[in-house]
Amino acid sequence: MADRAPHPATGALFASPVPPGTGWPGDPSSPGTPVAADGAEVLRLARSAADAGELVGRACVCRACPRLVAWREEVARTRRRAYRDQPYWGRPVPSLGVADPRVLVVGLAPAAHGGNRTGRMFTGDRSGDWIIAALHRAGLANQPGSVHAADGLALHRTRIVAPVRCAPPDNQPTPEERDRCASWLDGELRLVGREVRVVLALGGYAWASTLAAARRAGWAVPRPQPRFGHGAEADLGGPVRPVRLLGSYHVSQQNTSTGRLTQPMLDAVVGRAAALGG
Template identity: 55%
Template sequence: MSRCSAWSGWQSCRGAWTSCCSSETPPPSTPPSTPNVTDPDERATRLSALAELNTEVIACRRCPRLVAWREEAARQRPRRYASDAYWAKPVPGFGDPDGGILIVGLAPAAHGGNRTGRIFTGDRSGDFLFASLHRVGLANQSTSVSRDDGLQLRGAYVAAIVRCAPPTNRPTPEERDTCLPYLVRELRILSEVRVIVALGAFAWDGALRALAALAYVARPRPAFGHGTEAVVGPYRLIGTYHPSQQNTFTGKLTEAMLDAIFVRVRAFAEVAR
């Protein structure tokens, strides 16, 4: 069975399809008959390059403010995490290195990814995100609580614009620019990616900057919006509200809205193969 064979997820998704530049055509009811096959040597090279990149990411100490904050968060931990051994380092990307989808967030949470060592893991935003990915067949389970919880992504990879937890969840422009080369390298390595999902305006802006560094410049520059699409070079960039508690608790982003985004994303990724 291929990693994209869990097609029943299509029918569990709810919500209207919205797009600024695509037709409102529903997703296919069956998967493509010819799945993408990755050359073994190419895959080995990709895995080696990712491992090298992730080693560099984890060792990074280039932003003094972020280093101080991520380590302070580990020392001043909430009582509910008093017995946890915090990661307290930059958080690398995670997922299927052969996938056609790259999901990009803002940064790790101080007591989420900064604690667990995996992006969107151990916090409410991750709970909301991975539950949606599971419903549409892009993840093997709906929860993400630790690095060794058995979570696997199918056809998708998750990363962040900034790899360290920032104070008040707000990286500076300088911190963004210092970290951005990691995303640029990820895009080069993840050569099967054709669809990029930006979780929030900060990720949308960062993704456009990373694509520009690869000589793919969107003109005119597209504004962020939930459901907005932009074709940039060989990539389709799709925006969604960030699954933060501020958005999910207020109903600005619902399960149906996020599911509908990932249904579209998965359809585009399959067509591109």
């Protein structure tokens, strides 16, 4: 296998995993970006970030979870057969969208051969096909598909974030990995949350992570904790105004291929988020 492979859009050669600051489309980091090696450093770097761009750049070089680092980089080196001629990002995946969102979409973690390959959330896999198409139909994305980080996708009034920034084995981060990565989500909520009107949680994991992050941020969260379900809603007290939390089944292939989540079901919830976001 070649040590370097061409990006499918730009043709530039990249190693897998991609080092920071080498010109990958959308890479917010640089060779001088500080690297977190443990949970304490994640907390310090997230809290000291001056804006969302700086925070995401720091998150994209994080190495605080040894198991996740080893997995994401092994996937990037070995690659799936269908993508053997492409480089893999192989690092924590940056958030996607505007820096002053009214609609915040919360997922789970990047897919091994989706975001971990393309370097962008919900890009290059079936889950991305579903959510980006739904956002487009609701007027929150400029195009109906997302295949690589240089395809021109732009979100309107919307930002997509993940509680866990690295692709985990079997899509299952450990509680310790979740808690370590939570500081990046907390920092992002601090920096982009003032304009948020609605949070769309894709799956029970995202729902619970959102409620936990909201509590840590000092937002008013109902007690008992609102229960997740498709179409569930809850009112949160945000930093400036009330925020509506919406639940949707995750756009995983397991849900969409079995009919647990259908296009009309997803469109109804995403459309509701778009309407509430104004």
